[in-house]
Amino acid sequence: MSLRADLAIIADHVAGGSRVLDVGCGDGALMAALRDSKQADARGLELDPRNVAAAVGRGLSVIQGDADVDLAGYPDASFDYAILSQTLQTCRAPDAVLGQLLRIGRHAFVSFPNFAHWRVRASLLWGGRMPVTRLLPEHWYDTPNIHHLTVDDFRAHLKERGVAVEGAWFLSGDKKTTSAAANFLAEHAIFLLRGTNQG
Structure with a gap:
């Protein structure tokens, strides 16, 4: 089974043999890939009990938990990589x-999905309605996305907090696009950040 495009980029940039925590890991597809191709010690935290069961069924170490509450129990720098894929915009306190x-x-x-992508802008401008796209398939009333952020919002947030960016990739569909116009052209953004307790 092939990985979703953003997960494939993440998998390509995780060093072999790393300790990984996948927060909001879904059914464990990324964790399984990291375990099998990178010999990673991958752990997962997932809110949906059906996804937890699917991941455990793959032989993965996944517990049911809420990113907004349960991350506080992990020690500082306890993982080489902490991963939050398509989950930030669903958190109560991102x-x-x-x-x-x-x-x-x-x-x-x-x-995260980029809510400033041109299709989103066009839907609001010309249709006057919240967009429904391939990456944002839910309607306004049933979407899990409660914080709508853009590439430029996230870049500004990182700058304000002095967070170092080690890498960034932007996708239009499943293909990489330029970083220069990412706020307009990218449907999806992936950032690699330096942890505050990096040794």
């Missing part, structure tokens, strides 16, 4: 979750 991620991981991957 700034606090990001802070926890940077505390417990020597490096942190964060990926």
Whole structure:
């Protein structure tokens, strides 16, 4: 089974043999890939009990938990990589979750849909309605996305907090696009950040 495009980028940039925490790991697809191809010691935290069961069924170490609450229990720098993929915008307190991620991981991957993509803008401008796209398939009333951020919002947030960016990738569909116009052209962003307790 092939990985979703953002997960494939993350998997390509995780060093072999790393300790990894995948927060909001879904059914464990990324964890399984990291275990099998990178010999990573991968652990997962997932809110949905059906996804937890699917991941455990793959032989993965996943517990049911909430990123907004349960990350505080992990020790500082306890993982080489902490990963939050397509989950930040669903958190009740995304700034606090990001802070926890940077505390417990020597490096942190964060990926999210870009709500400033031109299709989103066009839907609001010409249709006057919240967009429904391939990456944002839910309607306004049933979406898990409660914090709508853009690439430029996230870049500004990192700068304000002095968070070092070690890498960034931007996707239009499943293909990489330029970083220069990412706020307009990218549907999806992936950032690799330096943890606050990197040794």
